[in-house]
Amino acid sequence: MADHSEKHVTEDDKATPAKMRKLESGDAAEARDNFAGFKLIKVLNENTRNKCIFVHGSFEGSDDDAVVLMEKTPFDKQSISAMLTSTTDLKQVMQNDIYGVYTSSPPPDLNGINTTIIYPATDRHIMKYSAQQIYLINETAEEYQEITLPFIESQPFSLQWVYNILDKKAESDRIIFEDEDTDTGFILLPDMKWDEKLTENLYIIGICHKRGIRSLRDLGREHLPLLNNIAKKGKEAICTKYGVKENQLRVYLHYQPSYYHLHVHFTHVNFDAPGMNIGKAHLLLDVMENIEMQSDYYPKKTFTFTAKEKDPLYLKYKAAGKM
Structure with missing residues (x-):
């Protein structure tokens, strides 16, 4: 993940390997297919250099807090050839002589975002990921x-x-x-x-x-x-x-x-x-x-x-x- 561990944290604060997939109680976390019913409460922090953002929210039907960590994945040399094809849409922003600037939209499987869901999140999790x-x-x-x-x-x-x-x-x-x-x-x-x-x-x-x-x-x-x-x-x-x-x-x-x-x-x-x-x-x-x-x-x-x-x-x- 991005630069979110630059401090002393308790075990409850830490998004440990086990906790990234398990509830605080140790029970298996519910697998999710999407963010249906997720309510954004606040953007806790963002790091433009590392292309990541931390947000506080909640899931529909639950009183528990959730913290979501999202980080854009790095380029993969093995998939770049597949990205530079007609499957990637280009939208021109500017053209000046030989220099063209575009926004590009590669296929979803080549444009992933690493996402960690801490749920239920404690006040200490929220504090940890806040600016x-x-x-x-x-x-x-x-x-x-x-x-x-x-x-x-x-x-x-x-x-x-x-x-x-x-x-x-x-x-x-x-x-x-x-x-x-x-x-x-x-x-x-x-x-x-x-x-x-x-x-x-x-x-x-x-x-x-x-x-x-x-x-x-x-x-x-x-x-x-x-x-x-x-x-x-x-x-x-x-x-x-x-x-x-x-x-x-x-x-x-x-x-x-x-x-x-x-x-x-x-x-x-x-x-x-x-x-x-x-x-x-x-x-x-x-x-x-x-x-x-x-x-x-x-x-x-x-x-x-x-x-x-x-x-x-x-x-x-x-x-x-x-x-």
């Missing part, structure tokens, strides 16, 4: 212990959807690689931001089997075998399946993460992936080197990360007089 001011938080080790960690522990962060993946209760058909070792093993599967068509937009997530590692803050020398294993076998599996070489992959972790179970992001270097900016992404190679130099590097480090103005964690820092 907000973004701020930087400088989190010292002490502030992590005094503000961030108590906040994490006080929230109803359900990771059941993660455990469903690890236990093969959900999304098992999407797994592209697994190392079953309980200490150093992990599962590799495509992120829902990737439609699995263009390798230049490749986005893969590696979720470790070991539980209890919330984030970078928890990592120490004892976790180096795990991190090395994810880096090595993850790259090999991606190269084998998709032909993307090691030097074409960005491999990194987020801080703050979208959910508090250790996971690693693999993206193609040609893909301008959301969340790869400074203040969010930390290259896995750098993480391992920092730990090798100093085992308690991350428990002691001051992290700088972004948060939106209505983010509950930002409000905690503001209430503590840190903003």
Whole structure:
């Protein structure tokens, strides 16, 4: 999806892979053929650069809110020939000498829009996808212990959807690689931001089997075998399946993460992936080197990360007089 993950979010905020197809309760979501009966309440945000829009609405006959994320799909080299035929209608906008400007309407199957429906959506979903001011938080080790960690522990962060993946209760058909070792093993599967068509937009997530590692803050020398294993076998599996070489992959972790179970992001270097900016992404190679130099590097480090103005964690820092 587009750049909608640039902040700390709770598990309920996150449009996780499982949640994109399942209700909050974990029951299978109703499959939809169209938006019949959908009532638009408000456009929450739009990103013209990434050609995406987030809207708030409701379905006829229901009192529940819905959030819809729509993003225009990238061009597919394999279908461009079919697009440049008589099946694509052209409407001229302007002609000046040799330069003609047109609006074009390709066939529907060549002009898709990636759509995610979060339903029923909570107030936090609506807030998450609304346009907000973004701020930087400088989190010292002490502030992590005094503000961030108590906040994490006080929230109803359900990771059941993660455990469903690890236990093969959900999304098992999407797994592209697994190392079953309980200490150093992990599962590799495509992120829902990737439609699995263009390798230049490749986005893969590696979720470790070991539980209890919330984030970078928890990592120490004892976790180096795990991190090395994810880096090595993850790259090999991606190269084998998709032909993307090691030097074409960005491999990194987020801080703050979208959910508090250790996971690693693999993206193609040609893909301008959301969340790869400074203040969010930390290259896995750098993480391992920092730990090798100093085992308690991350428990002691001051992290700088972004948060939106209505983010509950930002409000905690503001209430503590840190903003």
